């Protein structure tokens with residue numbers, strides 16, 4: 001092949017899908033098995049488009065509009081890789097994380113939904129993208145507003161507010177969670193801040209809608225099976241946001 005002819009695109013280091021395999025609208029759970037379940041139960045005519053490292057991705061449609069689902073894996077480094085590659089190489093415009101989270105205040109209960117209107121983090125990601133600046137890690141206002149409107153149609157509790165995206169799942173620091181609670185933080189999880197940072201850097205839109213799977217104060221928790229199945233409301237809100245003004 002002559003030097004000036006670039007090689008055909010055959011995927012990224014982490015995604016084996018061909019160009020055009022992903023829809024511009026993407027649901028993103030952490031867990032690959034949840035991605036498969038969303039493809040099987042929520043999307044129509046879904047086909048698998050990638051499975052590198054067991055991170056499953058599917059494309060089908062929802063309410064007649066093309067929609068994909070791709071797992072992010074756990075943590076900010078992992079979600080940052082997948083979100084960057086989707087925005088940069090696959091023409092993706094919107095990613096809505098559909099994840100699980102741990103509730104912090106008593107007013108948030110297991111099975112409630114939390115829409116992350118901001119993401120605090122102990123990750124460095126918000127500080128390294130623009131030299132000397134800590135970026136505000138926030139969702140797309142359009143997606144947030146659409147999700148807030150969709151939440152009004154839901155019969156049970158949906159909370160909107162800041163979450164804490166932690167680099168540490170086993171963080172034994174009760175005083176930290178007390179301090180975050182006093183500042184209005186609703187829940188802890190491990191990806192929203194990374195997704196918001198990447199969307200900001202890549203010019204995409206992002207939002208995180210989280211099912212509360214456990215409570216840091218009471219110890220209440222969903223079973224492992226419920227973690228896979230208890231996210232119908234989260235999915236409805238996320239898909240409505242993805243489909244707004246497309």
Ligand SMILES: O=P(O)(O)O[C@H]1O[C@H](CO)[C@@H](O)[C@H]1O
Pocket residue numbers: 029030031073074075098099100101169189190191
């Ligand atoms: O259920 P997911 O979406 O993976 O989200 C939460 O669960 C994982 C920890 O168990 C972390 O990824 C955290 O953010």
Ligand SMILES: O=c1cc[nH]c(=O)[nH]1
Pocket residue numbers: 100101102103169188189190213214216
């Ligand atoms: O990251 C997470 C997710 C659920 N529950 C937690 O305590 N942390």
